[in-house]
Amino acid sequence: xxxxxxxxxxxxxxxGATVAFNCTYSNSASQSFFWYRQxxxxxxxxxxxxxxxxxxxxxxxAQLNRASQYISLLIRDSKLSDSATYLCVVKGADxxxxxxxxxxxxxxxxxxxx
Amino acid sequence: DTGVSQDPRHKITKRGQNVTFRCDPISEHxxxxxxxxxxxxxxxxxxxxxxxxxxxxxxxLSDRFSAERPKGSFSTLEIQRTEQGDSAMxxxxxxxxxxxxxxxxxxxxxxxxxxxxVT
Numbered sequence: 001x002x003x004x005x006x007x008x009x010x011x012x013x014x015x016g017a018t019v020a021f022n023c024t025y026s027n028s029a030s031q032s033f034f035w036y037r038q039x040x041x042x043x044x045x046x047x048x049x050x051x052x053x054x055x056x057x058x059x060x061x062a063q064l065n066r067a068s069q070y071i072s073l074l075i076r077d078s079k080l081s082d083s084a085t086y087l088c089v090v091k092g093a094d095x096x097x098x099x100x101x102x103x104x105x106x107x108x109x110x111x112x113x114x
Numbered sequence: 115d116t117g118v119s120q121d122p123r124h125k126i127t128k129r130g131q132n133v134t135f136r137c138d139p140i141s142e143h144x145x146x147x148x149x150x151x152x153x154x155x156x157x158x159x160x161x162x163x164x165x166x167x168x169x170x171x172x173x174x175l176s177d178r179f180s181a182e183r184p185k186g187s188f189s190t191l192e193i194q195r196t197e198q199g200d201s202a203m204x205x206x207x208x209x210x211x212x213x214x215x216x217x218x219x220x221x222x223x224x225x226x227x228x229x230x231x232v233t
Contacts, residue, residue, distance in 0.1 A: 008154070034221070043205060043224035044157060087156050101147065101170055102222060104156030 003027065006088050006105040014113055017078050021108045023071040023088030033064055034089040035073050038107065044087055047073075078112045085109045116140060118225035120206050126231045127196055134192045135228045139208030146189050147222060148181055149205040157205055163189060164211055196232045203227045 006023045013019050025033075033050035048055065050062040050071055061074040071088055085107040119138045127133050139146045145164050149157035160179065161171045165186040178196075183189040193200055207222040 004156075043226055044222075045224070046221035049221075101159045101162050103159065104149075106154065106156045 003103050004088055004090050004105040006108050008106055008108060010109040010111050012111045012113060013078055015078060015080060017112075018074065018076050019078055019110060020075075021073045021086055021088075021110075023073075023105055025069050025071070025088075025090045025103075027090070028066075028069060030069075030090045032091040033062075033071050034091075034102070035060075035062060035071075036087040036089055036104070038085045038087055040084075044104075047086070075110075078110075080112050080114065083110055083112045118206055118208050118223050120204075120225035120228050122228055123226060124229045124231075126233065128233055129196060129198060131196055132192065132194045133196060133230065134190055135204055135206075135230075136188060136190050137206030137225060138188045139206070140223055141187075142210065143208035143223070144186075144211035145209045145220075146183055147207040147209075148189070148191050149207065149224075151203045151205055151227075152201075160191075193230075196230075198232045201230055201232045203229050 004025050011019055035047040036044040037047045038044040048057050048060060048062055050064045052064055054063045059076045063072045073086060075082055087107045088105040089102050091102045118140055121136045125133055145162060147162040148160040150160055151157045159172050160175055161181050162169060163183040166183050178194045181189060181191045205224050205227045207224045209220040209222050
């Protein structure tokens, strides 16, 4: 089982749609969770951290379920500019004995159409 | 521009040659990371430094790869005897180490990457 797994998509949705991405992670000792966004041929950029109680940032909502080792990202009222690859990222002390590195999923590609 | 900068942006080399990439992190960031990304994959962790100390190196990293951060500022990544499978985007990132629980949520700031093509 891969350490961080995501559905690669692509998700093709119309403007204004609500879309949800899921991610599962294998290490129950994982401590921190993030969603990064990566535009084509660009570097990844932090979209939002994911907190245990769930958190919202404008049209974006992130949820964490530790029992199921599952993270989600919900995008409401999607815009053309939301088209990108969304990377699920996990940090945990047991990954190779390191407390510092982040493990990235392969990413889920979103394409928002007019 | 006070972001993470990487040099060169692109590098084309012949199989068997050595290449070296440079990364200048955000100046107040203690931690510096190297990742590798190929098409359709997420960034794959290679190694990271806290100040000048290399704290972790991926088990996937062969002996042909070496990274340094001698003064705790810029870092270099060298690949010796390059192979076609080394062709990828090499990403550098930095973050503040922080203290206590808050440090776990320090975001990574990535540079634009160095795209390596081995022919």
